[in-house]
Amino acid sequence: MVNRQVVGAHYGLRDWLVQRVTAVIMLAYAVAIVAFLLLAQGASYAAWQQLFSCTWVRVLTTVTILALLWHAWVGLRDIWMDYVQHIGVRLTLHVLTILWLVASLVYAIVVVWGV
Amino acid sequence: MTTRNVKFSIYRFDPEKDAKPYMQDYTVELDSTEHKLLDALVKLKVLDDSVSFRRSCREGVCGSDAMNINGKNGLACVTDVDSLKQPIQIRPLPGLPVVRDLIVDMTQFFKQYHSIKPYVQNDTPPPDRERLQSQEDRKELDGLYECILCACCSTSCPSFWWNPDKFVGPAGLLAAYRFIADTRDTATNERLDNLEDPYRLFRCHTIMNCVDVCPKDLNPTKAIGKIKDLMVKRIA
Numbered sequence: 558m559v560n561r562q563v564v565g566a567h568y569g570l571r572d573w574l575v576q577r578v579t580a581v582i583m584l585a586y587a588v589a590i591v592a593f594l595l596l597a598q599g600a601s602y603a604a605w606q607q608l609f610s611c612t613w614v615r616v617l618t619t620v621t622i623l624a625l626l627w628h629a630w631v632g633l634r635d636i637w638m639d640y641v642q643h644i645g646v647r648l649t650l651h652v653l654t655i656l657w658l659v660a661s662l663v664y665a666i667v668v669v670w671g672v
Numbered sequence: 673m674t675t676r677n678v679k680f681s682i683y684r685f686d687p688e689k690d691a692k693p694y695m696q697d698y699t700v701e702l703d704s705t706e707h708k709l710l711d712a713l714v715k716l717k718v719l720d721d722s723v724s725f726r727r728s729c730r731e732g733v734c735g736s737d738a739m740n741i742n743g744k745n746g747l748a749c750v751t752d753v754d755s756l757k758q759p760i761q762i763r764p765l766p767g768l769p770v771v772r773d774l775i776v777d778m779t780q781f782f783k784q785y786h787s788i789k790p791y792v793q794n795d796t797p798p799p800d801r802e803r804l805q806s807q808e809d810r811k812e813l814d815g816l817y818e819c820i821l822c823a824c825c826s827t828s829c830p831s832f833w834w835n836p837d838k839f840v841g842p843a844g845l846l847a848a849y850r851f852i853a854d855t856r857d858t859a860t861n862e863r864l865d866n867l868e869d870p871y872r873l874f875r876c877h878t879i880m881n882c883v884d885v886c887p888k889d890l891n892p893t894k895a896i897g898k899i900k901d902l903m904v905k906r907i908a
Contacts, residue, residue, distance in 0.1 A: 564838055569867075569874035570903045635877070638870065639834045 576631045579624035586621040609672045622665045626658045673703050678712055679759035682723060686772050693770070697759065709756070710737055710748040725774035732887060735822030738765055739774050745824035745885040765827040767836060781823045784840045788848040788866065793859035809855040816850035816895060818888050819843060825882035825892055831875040838871035842882035842892030845873060849895035852902065864903055873899060 597604045608614055633654050641647040678700050685693035700716050710730055717723055725748075727737040732750040739748055740763040742756055753760070768776035794803065826832045826841035840848065848867060851857050867873040873896065882892040 562837055564869045564871050566870055567865075567868050569870040569872070570900070570907065572870065573874050573900065574904065639831065639875070642834075 572631045575627060579628040582621055582624040583628065586617065606672060609669065615669050618669050619666060622662065626662055630654065630658055675701050675703050677701055678753060680716065681759040681761045683763040684773055685770050702753065707752060708749055709741065709751040709753045712753050713748055724772045733820060735820035738822040738824045740764065740766060745828045747822060747887045750887055765823055767827045767833040778823060780836045781826055781841070781843070784844040785821065785847060788840060788844050790847045790851065792851065792854055792857045794856055795858055803856040805855055812853045813850060815890055816846060816853060819846055819890055820888060822887065824885045824887060828881040828885045830879060831877060835871060835875055839875035840867070840872050845899065846890060846892040846895045849899050852899060864906060867899060868903060
């Protein structure tokens with residue numbers, strides 16, 4: 558393989574936008590949860606269970622978890638891209654990151670939908 | 673004439689002689705007409721002519737004497753020597769290979785600058801006289817065209833330190849926006865395509881060291897933001 562400097566993978570803008578949009582989703586969800594905690598003073602386990610028994614709460618929570626994991630993917634890959642120069646090591650870290658995020662997603666869905 | 677002594681600690685490295693770089697102490701006597709750091713360095717060169725640094729216009733226009741002064745990049749010729757804490761630590765610009773003492777190899781920096789095609793591209797037939805701009809359109813170039821390519825910004829940028837071969841860097845991106853913003857240029861789409869890459873533009877994490885050090889008070893971060901805005905506008 559020739560030793561050429563290759564750039565031009567056209568996903569720079571998409572990932573930059575994704576990072577911002579997912580941040581807004583997480584912020585909105587966080588505000589909603591804090592509002593719930595303030596309204597339902599001293600939220601008990603029963604109150605939590607009742608809240609999460611609503612399908613739409615579960616759906617919104619799942620959407621937020623997806624946003625969180627996608628946000629984490631962009632951020633973590635940025636760190637690997639900045640600091641890890643060896644392509645083999647970087648690719649391995651990318652794969653491990655994806656595996657970890659997918660595993661977290663599956664576990665989170667089991668928790669949210671199993672209440 | 674009153675004189676004063678100024679203490680220096682200067683980065684020394686001659687790859688032909690030295691195994692590794694070291695700091696050397698100097699004391700320079702300045703008279704009341706000598707105010708700028710460059711005046712002191714020129715005087716220091718009389719004491720020890722082996723100390724190497726670049727300088728040319730000595731008035732902040734050529735950008736030759738950019739160096740790391742007490743940990744912050746700047747131009748020696750426009751830096752007030754009395755405002756600096758002594759001993760004044762002078763090092764070469766960080767992140768670029770050192771040729772000797774304070775002289776760095778700027779090849780990588782200029783390679784990135786050239787990669788954004790820093791000239792007006794226009795495929796329409798040239799008019800009889802020059803291509804005109806409205807005063808309003810011309811105003812958009814203020815804060816962009818003044819860059820002197822001293823490399824203070826790019827060499828203070830961590831993203832440029834980690835990926836100087838792939839990230840264009842603040843100086844190059846400021847220049848890129850200078851031509852994107854120019855109404856006489858018709859290659860906007862190609863210019864945006866050229867930057868829409870996870871490395872070339874999007875390694876910028878808005879650290880803003882570039883804005884902090886620019887001796888011409890320019891704002892590359894703002895220019896980078898405007899390029900991103902145009903990219904969003906293009907797809908939305």
